[in-house]
Amino acid sequence: MDQRLVIKLSGAAIAGDGEFGFSSERLTHLATEVLAARATGVQVAVVVGGGNVFRGNRAEDWGIDRVEADNIGMLGTVINAVLLRGRIAALGGVDVRLMTAIPINNLAEPYIRLRAIRHLEKGAIVLLGCGNGQPFTTTDYPAVQRAVELGADGLLVAKNGADGIYDADPNAVAGARRFDRLSYQEVIDRELRVMDQSAFILARDHRLPLHVFDIDAPGAATAICRGERVGTLVS
Template identity: 45%
Template sequence: MALSASSTGRAISSVAISYSPLLGFLKPNHRHNHISYGFNSKYSSMAIHCSSSENGRSSDSRAFSLNENGKARGSVKWQRVLLKVSGEALSGDGEQNIDPKVTMSIAREVADVTRLGIEVAIVVGGGNIFRGASWAGSSGLDRSSADYIGMLATVMNAIYLQATMESIGIPTRVQTAFRMSEVAEPYIRRRAIRHLEKGRVVIFAAGTGNPFFTTDTAAALRCAEINAEVVLKATNVDGVYDEDPRNNPEARLLDSLTYQEVTSRDLSVMDMTAITLCQENNIPVVVFNLGKPGNIAKAIKGERVGTLIGGVCVSTATRT
């Protein structure tokens, strides 16, 4: 692929530009496989022309806006999100602990939104391999030991998901709540934020690093720490229902809820520690179905999907 840049008609090799929020555009030339990218700076207009010898037509022209940091704006609701993926969701049809089709689906949808400039951090659960709370008290296993085993399970999931993402070209880092330097970075808040700013996906593993805390609480905590704007909770259900749909086929899917409604109605969304942490830090939560193609990208872009908890629009509207 050849790349050239021109400003006021003259070829240049490099240029330093200070710019305010700008408007960019892509304009393909189907006949010659050329793509033009242009933007306006405070000094002059600049066009960048790309050409390729590869066969095939380019996509249609599209316009998009960028802010002063070069990130997409206008078409997306959030710029930095925390995606919580449960271990159960990773198991897919349940025939194996990790379903490669599920991890690849996650990777591809995350790739789609990172190209828009959205920064994505992920917290993974470990319930597909080992759930500490379920094993506590079994065969003499105390709760702390069971929870630590569960934390190790989340690291396995994180490494697998990282490998899947990097296989399709997504730069990804895994950070663990306790040191495992041979396989991952230790969790360092500033380093995590820097990775996100550079366009990398960061996967947080090992929960909070402490027993008695769920990975939902870890998701709320990391979201607050890295200044993410929302927790997107990907599960194997469509959202939050007024009753358990497994017991009542007439249960209604709720569009939105307040934090108070979640706690007062004892809805099984997140544990009390996690939902309280979100409420105290005004972090909205979106609960949606990981199994439906396109849902991850829709949730990350802020499109209507699943159930919204907190946030600006918090009515008790329902849909069937």
């Protein structure tokens, strides 16, 4: 069984059926899944996305600079992380720490790698917001970056309604085949979209296992934490 895992949650997972906004039901589901993962004895950190609040790639639609748009997106991750922190604390009565790449001292601790590791070693759930504090990246890259920095044994890439990696879009192609396991090179050769290319290359270079699974499936994250084969493993 792995000892330390990072879970990548998208903003869309918090939005529920809508593209933007928040769903209380979805928030409770995510908090429950994170708590269940921790209950297996694994140290858990969570990188939270912000696409349900604002997406940086919509800068042109709003007539603003891309850097400003990405700044808004990073703030969106903080909103989601504060919501998740509150719900986890209400449900689990466990220590939950929010750390952000951009200092927001009244709401969160600044992200310091060794401090984050210390929180994990003490049994706290660590939520990570603001990506890596830099524009022009989605939260895919910071998710891999944080997993590597924290010495995680793997990254759980939570998808919404997709239970792994397929050879074609299962919603559009009848008979699309799901892969149980892939190598990094197979993902590249088949041009399969797991996450942003820069994030995937970073994972490959550091041999970080990627567990791609459906966050909507109750208990999926917990099963992975217990060493069971769920979704698609890239290693």
